[in-house]
Amino acid sequence: MATLKETLLAKIQEHRPRTQKLVKEHANVKIGEVTIGQAIGGARGVRMLVTDISYLDPFEGIRFRGKTIPETFAALPKVPGSDYPYVEAFWWFLLTGEVPTEQQTLEVVKDFQSRRAVPAYVGDMLRAMARDTHPMTMFSAAILSMQREALFVKRYNEGMKKDEHWEPTYEDSTNLLAKLPSVAAMIYRLKYKDDKQIPADPKLDFGGNFAHQMGFPKPYDDVARMYFILHSDHESGNVSAHTTHLVASALSDVYYALSAGINGLAGPLHGLANQEVLRWIMKFQEKLGGKESTEENVKQALWDTLKAGQVIPGYGHAVLRKTDPRYIAQMEFCQKNLPNDPLFKLVNMIYKVAPGVLTEHGKTKNPWPNVDAQSGVIQWYYGLKEWDFYTVLFGVGRAIGVLTNTTWDRALGYAIERPKSVTTKMLEDVASQAIKADDLGAD
Numbered sequence: 001m002a003t004l005k006e007t008l009l010a011k012i013q014e015h016r017p018r019t020q021k022l023v024k025e026h027a028n029v030k031i032g033e034v035t036i037g038q039a040i041g042g043a044r045g046v047r048m049l050v051t052d053i054s055y056l057d058p059f060e061g062i063r064f065r066g067k068t069i070p071e072t073f074a075a076l077p078k079v080p081g082s083d084y085p086y087v088e089a090f091w092w093f094l095l096t097g098e099v100p101t102e103q104q105t106l107e108v109v110k111d112f113q114s115r116r117a118v119p120a121y122v123g124d125m126l127r128a129m130a131r132d133t134h135p136m137t138m139f140s141a142a143i144l145s146m147q148r149e150a151l152f153v154k155r156y157n158e159g160m161k162k163d164e165h166w167e168p169t170y171e172d173s174t175n176l177l178a179k180l181p182s183v184a185a186m187i188y189r190l191k192y193k194d195d196k197q198i199p200a201d202p203k204l205d206f207g208g209n210f211a212h213q214m215g216f217p218k219p220y221d222d223v224a225r226m227y228f229i230l231h232s233d234h235e236s237g238n239v240s241a242h243t244t245h246l247v248a249s250a251l252s253d254v255y256y257a258l259s260a261g262i263n264g265l266a267g268p269l270h271g272l273a274n275q276e277v278l279r280w281i282m283k284f285q286e287k288l289g290g291k292e293s294t295e296e297n298v299k300q301a302l303w304d305t306l307k308a309g310q311v312i313p314g315y316g317h318a319v320l321r322k323t324d325p326r327y328i329a330q331m332e333f334c335q336k337n338l339p340n341d342p343l344f345k346l347v348n349m350i351y352k353v354a355p356g357v358l359t360e361h362g363k364t365k366n367p368w369p370n371v372d373a374q375s376g377v378i379q380w381y382y383g384l385k386e387w388d389f390y391t392v393l394f395g396v397g398r399a400i401g402v403l404t405n406t407t408w409d410r411a412l413g414y415a416i417e418r419p420k421s422v423t424t425k426m427l428e429d430v431a432s433q434a435i436k437a438d439d440l441g442a443d
């Protein structure tokens, strides 16, 4: 039976000639143009990244390796007695594009278990940090603190050839990913449970052990599996994925790169929106002072937020132009498992009202909810009420996607990222036709 690493190498060898041919024979073929609006407006819609791990269609939403979310969940081997697949099977699938067998999955489960132990110095460092430090800061710092483990650096210093770069990157990625659930649980229990840590259970899988170390009973293991897979990848242009890719493009190892990506995820316009949704809901309920929520008072609260110049967290998207299928997947989970939960009912009421309010407000290009609008409700229901921890959960999931991407970036020899900048005066001159865009100079 081929191992994951052997299967991955075969896929890499099969893929390399495609990339090499494109670069050699078609490098000058245009795939788009850049406008002044895009240069100032966050490069929205500029096609300048390449990934085969996932693709985001504005109307359909995400496909992982060509599969929609329901297709992905249906295809992968499930943990016995669980509704959701092994995260380890998903890791195999993202890395290779192939659905692993049960036996291949169990090999990866074993491999992850053997790499899971978190170095003692990580706990020492976290304990030395101020206890009110945000959990995302702790998570990023914990990842960075393990940079001394990077095999890539050792091999690079020994003179490794470029076409071998993927191999220590794969090893580093697996070593790091296997530790992340335990690191996250350690931060959670350090901050909110008087540092009463729960040792890892060597028999459990990625999601199962995370639930165990967090201290949450079943079905939280399935919640964790679903959550990590849903948050894993959203093609390459989102802030956390792009940051990881950018930093790794300098051949910084994955500890440096993922820590940087996590810092991007910690922004309220990106992953932190999941904590902001819960904060918004709690503030709204506090204002109601025990009165029942109605469509009318929800509408009023949404308008109050917009009139105060703030965003409605969990709504809008830079690419999506319909309800995020990750939102729908979580909504369906709630309909099955917590249909009468008051918070779930309130989130549904917001879903009924907010798109109309945002459309009337007239600014956002997408008035529909994204992944973050629904995710906190599930965590809250199962007892994880410390909402400033929610983005760490997103971060564990996002690591799966960005580490896969970094491994493939190295395999295909993607270049150091270095776009060109221009000055405001240059843009003014092009706009007034004093000079032509072509006169700005090449490359």
Ligand code: NMX
Residues within 6 Å of the ligand: 044, 268, 269, 270, 271, 273, 306, 310, 311, 312, 313, 314, 315, 316, 317, 318, 319, 363, 364, 365, 366, 370, 371, 372
């Ligand atoms: N509430 C209020 N205004 C909004 C919202 C929203 N939810 N979404 C977009 N707008 C505004 C936006 O601020 C901008 O205003 P201005 O022209 O004054 O700068 C205008 O609408 C046009 O923005 P768009 O082009 O529709 O959106 P953009 O691509 O710039 O930004 C987000 C995308 C996701 C950053 C934006 O929709 C947003 O801030 N949403 C709320 C925060 C959120 O839920 N983020 C999580 C995204 C998913 N994730 O996990 O990363």
Ligand code: MLT
Residues within 6 Å of the ligand: 233, 234, 237, 238, 239, 240, 270, 318, 319, 370, 371
């Ligand atoms: C993500 O999952 O990264 C977010 O939906 C943001 C994005 O795709 O831009």
